[in-house]
Amino acid sequence: MSDMERLYKYSKYQDYKNSTVAKIFGNEEIVNKELVVNYKFNEHGFRTKSWEDNKEECYVAFGCSNTLGVGTPEHLRWSNILEETLAKPIFNLGIGHGSADTVTRLAKGWLHEIKPTKVFVLWPPQSRWEVATKNRILTVSATQPREQHFPEDLAKLHYVSMDETFNFRINSLRNKYTLKVICEDLGIDLYTLKYDTCKGIDRNGARDGKHSGPLYQRAIADKFINLLDK
Amino acid sequence: MSDQHPYYKFSKYSHLVTGEQQYISLHKLGRHEAVANPEIKLDYKLNQYGFRTKDWTDNKDECYMALGCSNTLGIGTPEENRWSNLVEEHTGVTVYNLGIGGGAPDTVTRLLLGWVDEIKPTKVFVLWPNHNRWELGKSDRIALYLPSTVSSIVNSNNTPKKFGADYLMQYLGEDFNSEINMIRNNYTLKGICEERNIDCYALKVADFRHTDLNNARDGKHNGALFQKAIADEFIKLLEQ
Numbered sequence: 001m002s003d004m005e006r007l008y009k010y011s012k013y014q015d016y017k018n019s020t021v022a023k024i025f026g027n028e029e030i031v032n033k034e035l036v037v038n039y040k041f042n043e044h045g046f047r048t049k050s051w052e053d054n055k056e057e058c059y060v061a062f063g064c065s066n067t068l069g070v071g072t073p074e075h076l077r078w079s080n081i082l083e084e085t086l087a088k089p090i091f092n093l094g095i096g097h098g099s100a101d102t103v104t105r106l107a108k109g110w111l112h113e114i115k116p117t118k119v120f121v122l123w124p125p126q127s128r129w130e131v132a133t134k135n136r137i138l139t140v141s142a143t144q145p146r147e148q149h150f151p152e153d154l155a156k157l158h159y160v161s162m163d164e165t166f167n168f169r170i171n172s173l174r175n176k177y178t179l180k181v182i183c184e185d186l187g188i189d190l191y192t193l194k195y196d197t198c199k200g201i202d203r204n205g206a207r208d209g210k211h212s213g214p215l216y217q218r219a220i221a222d223k224f225i226n227l228l229d230k
Numbered sequence: 231m232s233d234q235h236p237y238y239k240f241s242k243y244s245h246l247v248t249g250e251q252q253y254i255s256l257h258k259l260g261r262h263e264a265v266a267n268p269e270i271k272l273d274y275k276l277n278q279y280g281f282r283t284k285d286w287t288d289n290k291d292e293c294y295m296a297l298g299c300s301n302t303l304g305i306g307t308p309e310e311n312r313w314s315n316l317v318e319e320h321t322g323v324t325v326y327n328l329g330i331g332g333g334a335p336d337t338v339t340r341l342l343l344g345w346v347d348e349i350k351p352t353k354v355f356v357l358w359p360n361h362n363r364w365e366l367g368k369s370d371r372i373a374l375y376l377p378s379t380v381s382s383i384v385n386s387n388n389t390p391k392k393f394g395a396d397y398l399m400q401y402l403g404e405d406f407n408s409e410i411n412m413i414r415n416n417y418t419l420k421g422i423c424e425e426r427n428i429d430c431y432a433l434k435v436a437d438f439r440h441t442d443l444n445n446a447r448d449g450k451h452n453g454a455l456f457q458k459a460i461a462d463e464f465i466k467l468l469e470q
Contacts, residue, residue: 007406105410132406166237166367174339177421178414184424 003135008109010137011045011095018043024070024096031209037073047074048092051114058089060116062103064124066195067094069217071206076214081221082120086228091116097139099128100175105137107182119183120224121192126172127165191227193220237367238344242330242374244280252278252285259305259331266449272308282309283327286349294318294325295351297338299359301435302329304457306446311454316461317355321468325355332374334363335415340372342422354423355464356432361412362405431467433460 001009013024020040042050047068051058061067061079069077069092083090091114093106103121111119131138176192183190198212198219205213247254255273258265277285282303286293296302296314304312304327318325326349328341338356346354365374416432423430438452438459445453 004406004409008410101410104414108410108413132404132410164367166235169235170238170336170340170343170367173343174414174418178417181417181421181424 005109007132007135007137008105009044010105010109011093012137013041013045013047013095016041017045024068028070029208029210032071032205032207032213035071035073035207035213037071037207040074046091046093048079049089051089051091054089054114056089058091058114058116059083059086059118059120060111060114061090061092061094061120061122062098062106063094063122064098064102064128064195065094065096065211066124066216066220067092067098067122068096069094069206070096071208071211072214072217076217078122078217078220078224079120081218082224085221085225090120094122097128098124099130099139100124100126100172101128101130102137102139104175104178104182105130107179111182111186111188115186116188118189118191119179121179121190122197122220123172123176123192123194125195126168129168129171191224193223193227197223234344235367237372238340239279240340240344240372241280241328242332242372243276243282247276247278247280263305264448264450267306267445267447267453270306270308270447270453272306272447275309281326281328283314284324286326289324289349292323293349293351294321294323294353294355295342295346295349296325296327296329296355296357297341298329298357299333299337299363299435300329300331300451301359301456301460302327302333302357303331304329304446305331306448306451307454307457311457313357313457313460313464314355316458317464317468320461320465323353326351329357330374332363332376333359334365334374334376335359335361335412336363336365337372337374339415339418339422340365342419346422346426346428351428353429353431353468354419356419356430357460358412358416358432358434358436360436362408364408364411431464433463433467438463 016039018041020038022038024039039047041047067079074080077092079090079092093110095102100123102124128139180190198216201219202213202215204210205215243259246256253275255275257273259274274282276282302314309315312327314325314327328345330337335358338358342354363374363376365372419430419432438456441459442453442455444450
């Protein structure tokens with residue numbers, strides 16, 4: 001695989017390939033202890049089944065932590081609820097802290113290989129984007145410096161890239177067109193919602209007390225089912 | 231797009247056109263523009279929006295749009311020798327040229343989004359700028375970033391610019407960032423045109439870079455034969 005191809009397919013969970021972990025990042029809190037959560041990763045570093053030997057018609061889900069299901073048991077994620085309802089495998093390529101850039105990068109990297117007939121996207125927050133650097137992909141986010149001890153070099157990235165709303169609005173628009181045309185070219189039906197479509201539902205109800213909980217996931221799945229019914 | 235951000239329509243030359251002027255003519259577009267081939271006579275006539283093209287405000291006829299960098303704007307090239315003017319002459323349809331010096335693939339899709347619903351072209355021609363350039367909206371203007379400008383920014387004592395340089399060094403240092411940005415812009419161009427039933431024709435400036443090298447007036451840009459070669463290629467695409 002070339003360096004370029006590897007970056008198109010890159011998941012930041014490289015270290016978790018083919019393994020199950022109790023926490024996805026070191027400081028992930030356990031606030032709602034009644035939720036039992038494990039993260040099982042496939043051989044490519046995604047929290048989903050392997051698609052390598054799949055011969056059936058299948059679908060793909062893209063998005064950020066709300067799609068990956070941080071703090072949510074796998075079977076309660078919106079993509080798993082959809083899978084159960086539609087009786088087709090849905091491969092979930094959600095990435096924590098993912099951006100619109102992540103969605104189109106992974107779409108370009110994986111769709112021709114997974115060959116789904118439908119793609120579902122829960123668009124991540126607009127104010128994030130990706131930069132490839134030193135053989136990995138970083139997400140730069142407008143909220144990150146406030147929330148974390150941000151390394152100096154990334155703070156500088158933030159300074160020039162994120163201080164104008166226009167930049168991430170047009171970036172989001174370009175990603176929307178990109179995904180639409182990629183799917184059209186491959187004959188894939190595309191269904192999209194924004195991450196904040198069901199904002200307020202089961203707020204902080206995930207295990208980590210930060211992400212929205214199972215009722216939010218259910219509501220997103222219902223919204224996608226409504227789109228399919230239309 | 232009535233609530234569209236003003237950046238979408240921004241031309242870095244718009245400040246040159248002031249007051250009620252519909253057009254302005256300038257001998258040079260930049261202070262440092264050289265005159266290496268003085269036998270080439272030209273002026274830059276900019277319309278009220280800061281583009282080197284006719285004013286489209288009252289146009290009711292079918293028209294086309296051309297987008298790209300300095301090679302589309304025609305730095306150092308008389309207007310009538312530019313590829314967009316040659317396509318206009320061949321087709322008999324007005325081609326509005328929204329080329330911007332130092333333009334990036336980002337510039338192409340930003341200006342298309344900004345102007346397409348106002349100009350309403352039936353065809354769009356794009357000469358893609360080099361893919362290792364891009365732009366960011368910043369302080370009421372659009373800043374264009376080219377690899378060649380990075381070192382001057384790095385060496386500047388102006389601290390905010392140095393931050394910008396760090397970003398550029400990281401971004402431009404990775405071919406993947408340039409490649410995927412180009413791909414996204416290409417899909418965006420296609421998506422915008424498909425949505426509006428506009429025919430779209432695109433070529434890359436890099437594919438013509440050795441034709442008539444340094445023969446524009448400034449001795450840096452390619453000359454009239456380069457412009458003609460691009461126009462011929464677009465005409466071939468039209469006839470296919």
